[in-house]
Amino acid sequence: MGSAATAAAAGTAPLVAQGTSPSPAPINLPVKMKVNGKPRELKLDPRTTLLDALREHLQLTGTKKGCDHGQCGACTVIVNGKRINSCLSLAVMHEGDEVTTIEGLGTPDKLHxxxxxxxxxxxxxxxxxxxxxxxxxxxxxxxxxxxxxxxxxxxxxxxxxxxxxxxxxxxxxxxxxxxxxxxxxxxxxxxxxxxx
CATH class of the missing domain: 1.10.150.120 ([2Fe-2S]-binding domain)
Structure with a gap:
């Protein structure tokens, strides 16, 4: 039984349909926003969440990824004065917005x-x-x-x-x-x- 499964797996064709080429790489889009009072410009895959843009692209790791489904609030940030779950919002939706993270509220020397x-x-x-x-x-x-x-x-x-x-x-x-x-x-x- 094991050798039949191995042979079947080895003989499978790639997932690209015959006569077509693989999907092109996603296009990165420019996104400008003000984060913690500073203008920022990023080039992001349009599927990037605001949470991942903050954490992975701007290294603002104070905002936490908890459930990644908008159920826990660990990723809450303030956008244009209103709180949002950043895991549920795409970064490209925030062109021109003002985003405040925990790092933007205060510093160890001057706490909010x-x-x-x-x-x-x-x-x-x-x-x-x-x-x-x-x-x-x-x-x-x-x-x-x-x-x-x-x-x-x-x-x-x-x-x-x-x-x-x-x-x-x-x-x-x-x-x-x-x-x-x-x-x-x-x-x-x-x-x-x-x-x-």
């Missing part, structure tokens, strides 16, 4: 208030989800400030408040496998000046 609050309230354990959690938390407080409604509001016409329930609802797309949710809520409340 949310980064400092995460440290103060121990809003991380293993730290893998933390960059996405922080980017999302920053954007959540901005959403609340701009009056963007959420499912947690009883009255969608009223201005949302930075309540614990409101922030938890908005952060529900960011998963922490270590379970540091209460600490994350405390960090957000500290920055928002609200009660967690």
């Amino acid at each position: 208030p949310m980064q400092a609050a995460f440290i103060k309230h121990d809003g991380y354990q293993c730290g893998y989800c933390t960059p996405g959690q922080i980017c999302s938390a920053v954007a959540v407080l901005d959403e609340i400030k701009r009056g963007v409604p959420s499912h947690a509001q009883a009255d969608l016409t009223a201005a949302p408040g930075a309540t614990g329930e409101e922030m938890r609802e908005r952060m529900s797309g960011n998963i922490c496998r270590c379970g540091a949710y209460s600490n994350i809520a405390e960090a957000m409340a500290d920055v928002a000046g609200a009660s967690a």
Whole structure:
């Protein structure tokens, strides 16, 4: 049985149909965007996600690849002031956009208030989800400030408040496998000046 399988495998033709040539290599497209305040120009395969462009082409590895299906939030970045899952978005879709990653929020010498609050309230354990959690938390407080409604509001016409329930609802797309949710809520409340 083994020799028959070997003979069959050895005798198979290449996957290119007879009379055709192999598919040409993908064409790389130019993409210009501002990343963390700096203009960047890349030439990318049009199938490259924003996540892979950031990590593999710009070496901004703070943004993490978790599930790669938009379910965990580890890849959350801020694009034109709104948070997105960068694993679900193609880089070529962001021509001219402003992208902020965890590296663009603060530096070790000058932390963003949310980064400092995460440290103060121990809003991380293993730290893998933390960059996405922080980017999302920053954007959540901005959403609340701009009056963007959420499912947690009883009255969608009223201005949302930075309540614990409101922030938890908005952060529900960011998963922490270590379970540091209460600490994350405390960090957000500290920055928002609200009660967690």
